[in-house]
Amino acid sequence: MHALGNDFMLFEAPPGGLLPSRTQWRALADRHSGVGFDQALVLEPPRSAGSHGFYRIYNADGSEAEQCGNGARCIARYLQLRGAGPGTLRMGSAGGEIEARVLADGSVAVDLGVPDFDPASLPFLASAAEASYSMEVAGDHIEFGAVSIGNPHAVLRVAAVEDADVSGIGAALQAHPRFPRQVNVGFMQIIDSARIRLRVYERGVGETQACGTGACAAVAVGRNLGVLGTEVEVHVPGGRLGVHWDGPGERAWLTGPAAVAYTGHAEL
Helix, strand or coil: CEECCEEEEEEECCCCCCCCCHHHHHHHHCCCCCCCCCEEEEEECCCCCCCCEEEEEEECCCCEECCCHHHHHHHHHHHHHHHHCCCEEEEECCCCCEEEEECCCCCEEEECCCCECCHHHCCCCCCCCCCCEEEEECCEEEEEEEEECCCEEEEEECCCHHHCCHHHHHHHHHCCCCCCCCCEEEEEEEEECCEEEEEEEECCCEEECCCHHHHHHHHHHHHHCCCCCCEEEEEECCEEEEEECCCCCCCCEEEECCECCCCCCCCC
16 A cells, blocks of 8 residues: 555564564565565554554564554555445554544545654653754754654754755664654655655665655644644655644544555465
8 A cells, every 4th residue: 555655564463463574574675676665564353442452553674663654545445445344444553543524525534643843752862842953963953842742753854845855864863863763854844834845764764755754743843833834735756644642632533545556365
């Protein structure tokens, strides 16, 4: 499946719960000799009453992630296609339980929880929460906001996303020791209070065509800086996502398309 080019291999966990090894994940993720994906999504039976399922997320390098906004939207669409029915779907993950709605036009909205600016939630080594942090990274002085959307994000404001050193700064900041579990790095260009452009360098993957939690993180940081409103169009390389966030203490909603690319099988 894919969500604006952010692509996933989705399958239901096999009986007994035996999953691919890190080496096998990497082989499957290889776009030349494997299936090819940014992340693999494993759907497991529900772990709580009223839930439609529990999902796990594996990056292309075989590492496991806590949350994935676009992946959650694909899983909701998959569950709906499998007969989960109309209405709200509840799904569990390592990043917490979320709700999802498949809309009439086939797009999917997911509730990704309350953005958390506490540095410990990422984790990020800082003495207190700030709207903006300053650091020297790879010889450059950068400023960024930091927030958890069930997974860690650092968001830099740039004049133009096409000129941003996404791979260089992204890789250096991602691996900085102040982020003990690494971090997803977003590069945000403000168009106006209701529109931004965004590129994201994801942990364990590199730059992707779209990042759902990254879109929510960028809007949360932008609102925290006082430059964005409640409803924001997020233009990513793969297309457009919508983010709704009413502000501190409220839950962030991400909306966009999710599609099945093809079905098949792989032997390990």
